[in-house]
Amino acid sequence: xxxxxxxxxxxxxxxxxxxxxxxxxxxxxxxxxxxxxxxxxxxxxxxxxxxxxxxxxxxxxxxxxxxxxxxxxxxxxxxxxxxxxxxxxxxxxxxxxxxxxxxxxxxxxxxxxxxxxxxxxxxxxxxxxxxxxxxxxxxxxxxxxxxxxxxxxxxxxxxxxxxxxxxxxxxxxxxxxxxxxxxxxxxxxxxxxxxxxxxxxxxxxxxxxxxxxxxxxxxxxxxxxxxxxxxxxxxxxxxxxxxxxxxxxxxxxxxxxxxxxxxxxxxxxxxxxxxxxxxxxxxxxxxxxxxxxxxxxxxxxxxxxxxxxxxxxxxxxxxxxxxxxxxxxxxxxxxxxxxxxxxxxxxxxxxxx
Amino acid sequence: xxxxxxxxxxxxxxxxxxxxxxxxxxxxxxxxxxxxxxxxxxxxxxxxxxxxxxxxxxxxxxxxxxxxxxxxxxxxxxxxxxxxxxxxxxxxxxxxxxxxxxxxxxxxxxxxxxxxxxxxxxxxxxxxxxxxxxxxxxxxxxxxxxxxxxxxxxxxxxxxxxxxxxxxxxxxxxxxxxxxxxxxxxxxxxxxxxxxxxxxxxxxxxxxxxxxxxxxxxxxxxxxxxxxxxxxxxxxxxxxxxxxxxxxxxxxxxxxxxxxxxxxxxxxxxxxxxxxxxxxxxxxxxxxxxxxxxxxxxxxxxxxxxxxxxxxxxxxxxxxxxxxxxxxxxxxxxxxxxxxxxxxxxxxxxxxx
DNA sequence: CTGAAAGCGCTAACAG
DNA sequence: CTGTTAGCGCTTTCAG
Numbered sequence: 001x002x003x004x005x006x007x008x009x010x011x012x013x014x015x016x017x018x019x020x021x022x023x024x025x026x027x028x029x030x031x032x033x034x035x036x037x038x039x040x041x042x043x044x045x046x047x048x049x050x051x052x053x054x055x056x057x058x059x060x061x062x063x064x065x066x067x068x069x070x071x072x073x074x075x076x077x078x079x080x081x082x083x084x085x086x087x088x089x090x091x092x093x094x095x096x097x098x099x100x101x102x103x104x105x106x107x108x109x110x111x112x113x114x115x116x117x118x119x120x121x122x123x124x125x126x127x128x129x130x131x132x133x134x135x136x137x138x139x140x141x142x143x144x145x146x147x148x149x150x151x152x153x154x155x156x157x158x159x160x161x162x163x164x165x166x167x168x169x170x171x172x173x174x175x176x177x178x179x180x181x182x183x184x185x186x187x188x189x190x191x192x193x194x195x196x197x198x199x200x201x202x203x204x205x206x207x208x209x210x211x212x213x214x215x216x217x218x219x220x221x222x223x224x225x226x227x228x229x230x231x232x233x234x235x236x237x238x239x240x241x242x243x244x245x246x247x248x249x250x251x252x253x254x255x256x257x258x259x260x261x262x263x264x265x266x267x268x269x270x271x272x273x274x275x276x277x278x279x280x281x282x283x284x285x286x287x288x289x290x291x292x293x294x295x296x297x298x299x300x301x302x303x304x305x306x307x308x309x310x311x312x313x314x315x316x317x318x319x320x321x322x323x324x325x326x327x328x329x330x331x332x333x334x335x336x337x338x339x340x341x342x343x344x345x346x347x348x349x350x351x352x353x
Numbered sequence: 354x355x356x357x358x359x360x361x362x363x364x365x366x367x368x369x370x371x372x373x374x375x376x377x378x379x380x381x382x383x384x385x386x387x388x389x390x391x392x393x394x395x396x397x398x399x400x401x402x403x404x405x406x407x408x409x410x411x412x413x414x415x416x417x418x419x420x421x422x423x424x425x426x427x428x429x430x431x432x433x434x435x436x437x438x439x440x441x442x443x444x445x446x447x448x449x450x451x452x453x454x455x456x457x458x459x460x461x462x463x464x465x466x467x468x469x470x471x472x473x474x475x476x477x478x479x480x481x482x483x484x485x486x487x488x489x490x491x492x493x494x495x496x497x498x499x500x501x502x503x504x505x506x507x508x509x510x511x512x513x514x515x516x517x518x519x520x521x522x523x524x525x526x527x528x529x530x531x532x533x534x535x536x537x538x539x540x541x542x543x544x545x546x547x548x549x550x551x552x553x554x555x556x557x558x559x560x561x562x563x564x565x566x567x568x569x570x571x572x573x574x575x576x577x578x579x580x581x582x583x584x585x586x587x588x589x590x591x592x593x594x595x596x597x598x599x600x601x602x603x604x605x606x607x608x609x610x611x612x613x614x615x616x617x618x619x620x621x622x623x624x625x626x627x628x629x630x631x632x633x634x635x636x637x638x639x640x641x642x643x644x645x646x647x648x649x650x651x652x653x654x655x656x657x658x659x660x661x662x663x664x665x666x667x668x669x670x671x672x673x674x675x676x677x678x679x680x681x682x683x684x685x686x687x688x689x690x691x692x693x694x695x696x697x698x699x700x701x702x703x704x705x706x
Numbered sequence: 707c708t709g710a711a712a713g714c715g716c717t718a719a720c721a722g
Numbered sequence: 723c724t725g726t727t728a729g730c731g732c733t734t735t736c737a738g
Binding site: 044 | 354401407431438455464
């Protein structure tokens with residue numbers, strides 16, 4: 001197994017020159033560079049990562065703390081990890097995977113053992129005991145999710161407030177005057193994940209700003225029974241309102257249903273079907289889902305995108321800004337905007353328009 | 354940031370003693386051990402991973418090559434990664450995640466840079482160009498999946514042949530004389546993943562051994578149309594056979610349908626429902642699915658388990674045998690046995706029994 | 707533009 | 723049972 005010394009000998013240069021050729025940290029004459037490169041190829045030289053880390057005090061590794069087992073949305077995890085991993089590779093870094101069940105000790109271990117140059121902490125909750133530890137570390141930490149107290153850390157997340165707003169406004173535009181939001185499952189609500197509140201609050205605020213009624217049904221477990229019950233309540237609420245319509249106009253496009261938790265979508269569609277209610281005709285349904293998933297439901301459901309790839313790409317970007325030359329002073333919250341796409345489950349437009 | 358030298362000074366011992374206390378590689382008097390431990394705690398000392406790797410020629414890291422994007426069964430990936438990660442931690446190892454799209458260069462890089470002590474290669478295909486490279490490495494490689502030429506490498510996989518057999522035998526026991534196997538999607542077939550063939554062959558062999566007819570419908574894309582067509586053909590095949598029943602007895606329990614690819618199960622159940630065919634009464638359905646998933650379909654589908662956790666636990670076990678003291682000589686194929694669980698979708702038993 | 711040399715922090719002989 | 727010492731392979735001053 002060749003070392004940089006072997007490369008140096010073969011190229012007829014010093015070991016430090018080899019190092020500088022690889023790092024580009026000082027000017028090298030074209031001729032020498034070529035000789036060194038040739039020697040590297042010939043020996044298929046790879047720098048020893050341990051030695052590099054020891055001498056250079058950079059591991060070229062990022063630690064990724066993944067919420068295995070406890071994830072509210074396991075579907076989004078894989079694309080996320082994938083994107084981080086390939087993003088890291090583009091910057092000549094590798095990814096060390098750590099499971100969240102190690103708790104805060106994972107963080108101190110990653111830092112203490114100098115296992116990585118930076119840490120990405122996934123699925124951060126509103127009040128997360130790891131934040132305090134994380135903000136005391138010397139290695140930069142990037143949070144995916146926005147806690148109540150970011151504590152000077154950099155956060156990246158989908159803009160759930162914008163998502164809630166977008167969903168409601170999209171329905172209002174299509175003429176809905178009564179909106180119901182099917183909330184998150186009890187697990188998510190109890191764990192107090194930040195976006196649960198942000199989504200709901202923004203949806204209510206948007207409705208109130210538009211002067212329409214909005215019922216937030218939450219929590220709703222991801223079981224057929226719970227979703228069926230919630231859908232039933234939502235439909236009744238909407239019907240109750242009809243008679244009291246004060247302008248007497250028939251401008252009500254029916255219930256506008258927002259499904260906040262992607263996992264509940266198939267159940268919600270089934271529940272509507274059971275009652276003979278047709279999305280896109282009798283009611284509108286807008287769900288939080290990745291575009292690909294939304295396009296694949298039957299019928300394709302209108303969705304506010306939760307592209308975990310968008311978020312993770314942004315995370316990679318911020319991550320390597322943290323590892324770059326100019327140190328971004330304090331923390332910062334970076335929210336990735338969602339998009340609303342109308343598919344088959346929204347009605348065409350205001351009846352009175 | 355304290356080093357082992359600091360610990361040594363504080364404990365009033367030599368640096369090597371600190372090292373030996375941590376590794377347990379030589380006897381230490383109880384008194385000294387205590388002093389050292391105390392110093393370690395007090396300083397919250399963590400050994401520098403790079404230095405340790407450099408001096409000790411063990412990184413305490415295992416490389417995991419994950420088939421992101423191309424996985425035939427994304428659902429099984431996460432539990433697998435999770436199990437490997439926590440298994441590794443139990444042995445004081447960490448996991449470095451590498452995406453398969455790096456191809457063989459990932460392997461040479463992991464080895465060349467001395468990034469890990471062993472490599473786990475997931476979702477190995479029947480003829481996989483990485484095998485040749487892997488078997489030439491100095492770091493031990495564990496394959497998940499069984500290639501045609503294991504080339505002296507250790508492999509761990511679900512026993513797909515046993516699974517195929519189990520599914521067919523389970524149906525035969527319940528009285529089915531006509532069996533159809535809904536095969537894998539074209540992607541899986543084309544990529545020539547080993548288990549596709551092993552499952553199908555074993556199913557056919559078991560049927561032939563039991564003297565029952567068996568049609569292998571493959572490939573079947575995971576689209577409503579393709580599955581519907583395949584189900585239709587399966588049902589017709591079964592019906593054709595009825596008239597030719599040579600013993601004249603009405604001992605035919607109807608079609609026994611094996612769904613080889615878990616992803617097709619909902620589509621298959623829907624296709625049956627469309628034709629008014631009731632699983633568990635008119636036909637039996639046995640699918641390859643994790644138990645949890647099978648229990649959650651409606652109705653709960655009888656299944657041959659594909660517990661990726663079982664496989665990955667076995668993988669961890671073999672992995673650390675490779676890293677242990679006694680070097681398991683050559684390669685070896687380790688097959689994890691599946692289990693058959695009858696749920697709602699199999700008929701009660703032979704009509705004639 | 708290039709070399710020489712001093713460590714980075716740890717492990718593992720070797721010596722008692 | 724414990725201490726001394728020589729590297730592991732690289733990066734990075736300091737010289738030229």
